[in-house]
Amino acid sequence: MYLFSNAQIISRGRIIIPYEMRAALGYHEGCLVGISQSVNESALLQNQILVSSIPHAKRQDLWNLRACVRDRPGILTELTDFLTKFNLDIWDCYVATREQNSEFVVDLSLDAQFYESNLDLDSAGRKQLPRAWLREMYARIACNFIEDLALRPDGKPNLYLKRNHPLSRSVEKINSRETSEITSGSILLPTNIVASIFHSFEIAYGIEWSESLAKKRKPPYGMLVADPEFRSLTITVLYPDTGHVHIRVEANNRVGTIAALTKDLFDCGFNILQAYTRNLHASERSLTDLLLHLPPSRDKLRDDGKLKNFVRAIFRGSSLRSLDCQLSFPSPTKGDGKPASPTHLRSDNGVRGNL
Amino acid sequence: MSEKKSIESVINQAKSHVIQQATAAETFGDLRSKIDYQNRRAFLDNLLREFREQKSGNAPSKSVFISYSVNSGSVFFEKLRSRLEGAGFEVVTGFQKAAGDRGSVLARILRQLRRSTLYLGLLTKEMRVKGPGGRDQWSPSVWTMEEKGMALALRKPFVLLVQEGIHKDYWLKTAPDKVHITFAENDFEDKANEIVETIHDRYDEVIMEFYGQGDLLVSYDYRQEF
Secondary structure, eight states: OOEEOOOEEOBTTEEEOOHHHHHHHTOOTTOEEEEEEEOOTTSSOOOEEEEESSOGGGSTTEEEEEEEEEOOTTHHHHHHHHHHHTTOEEEEEEEEEETTTTEEEEEEEEEOTTOOOSSSOOHHHHHHSTTOOOHHHHHHHHHHTTTTBOBOTTSSBOEEEEEOHHHHHTTSSEEEEEEEEOBTTEEEOOHHHHHHHHHHHHHHHHHHHHHHHHHHTOOOEEEEEEEGGGTEEEEEEEOTTSSEEEEEEEEEOOTTHHHHHHHHHHHTTOEEEEEEEEEETTTTEEEEEEEEEOOTTTOOSOOHHHHHHHHHHHHTSHHHHTTTOEEEOOOOBOSSSSBSSGGGGOOGGGOOOOO | OTTSOOHHHHHHHHHHHHHHHHHHHHHTTOHHHHHHHHHHHHHHHHHHHHHHHIIIIISOOSEEEEEOOHHHHHHHHHHHHHHHHHTTOEEEOTTSOOTTOTTOHHHHHHHHHHHOSEEEEEEOOOEEEEOGGGOEEEEOOHHHHHHHHHHHHTTOOEEEEEETTBOGGGTTTTOTTSEEEEEOGGGHHHHHHHHHHHHHHHHHHHHHHHHHOOTTTTTOOGGGTO
């Protein structure tokens, strides 16, 4: 499951991580987080930052173990003790009971750097072969807890062991990596990373764009997506007048709603960078947030106001009328959940509000 | 790890436990529990089979079968062989005798191909043929083509090193999705290095497949249930 947030103005390099994301990712006050920016030469913009509280040195051989077992006293002690015997370092641990406390769900992050096995590759080998798996470890856990493991409907144990690839990749092909401290729920983005992102926009949009931006004194803003499963947070940093727009659409909920919304946007050249759809009003209406990007090759206007008019025109088109869409443009907040200024609350067709 | 029990004995122990539980459930007429334990036993049987397969030497060896013509390809073959052996590969050919082939060339080739992990076809100019528009082109040796067909049938990871002038129907038509590197006599050294790198990549893929993708185990995707 991903967690989304509204766009947020990055003021003096600082960005607030909403409480819900901090809670899901275990970011407490004073916690140190690693901030890294990967390199992808084929991408148009290098504007995403990965944040995780797991230190860079621990990321390359990190695994997620999820198991659902019948609940009984001592099961967690047995499991953690079992993993300890194999030198598996538990980095974090989420457990909860469900089904009237009859089932016990365990979600662990394991550092396998010092795990030794007769059949599995060693840590150095696993780093070379990212698809290599802990086959023997999986089998040993399954056998040791064969009577406890809940079975899936297909008769197989509800046990899963998977490499944390997003974090493994975050230490390979890196442009920059730094650490920052969570202070008042926020982090300070390293200046070199922010500068490198701005440079990436400058390359894509040209010197005229950067001069115009300097005149308007518009700050960058960030959109955050938390991925609790892989213990990571991605910040997409955006600048005004670059073809990026965050829209919120309330529409009739029926078969094909998302396909209809996205098709018209695609036909007009938009690339969808983020989407979050949920049901409203007893499933009669749905609410969809979309982060759209009109690539520079299609965006000749380079103006956020004109871009919004373009989007409005798309929603006035006949194909979307039957969905009774109400469109709004949530404005970047200051990071405290409040909009940047009252004027930004204006919206098309009356839909307003923040996530 | 030496004091720890072998994985096979761990699985067998778990298996005997669930069999006992299934028997007890049957004695008490508890059908639901019996089925539950039978499912656990079936899972353990699969685990055991996988580990036995791995242990019985199915791990891919670092070996390459090179298919070539003695008449037109020996010079190139020797250069390739020294490079591949230098890179730690065992080079296997259809000319090597194999136990049990009883003098049958086909049986010998098939046996050697089966025990090799990768196939490299060295297609050199053997016979003159007419190409498109009546232009003179070449075919590789018949045996090279036979071996290529066998490698395809055995689903061996596959690369071809093709001499310029060989009619495309002999390589591109029958294996359009495979890696093909063409060479001329004056650039063979460079192309040979390139093919050794490609062989390395193919071998890494095979090894990854072996260590990373147990057919049964990896399909236990938690998303189906959690």
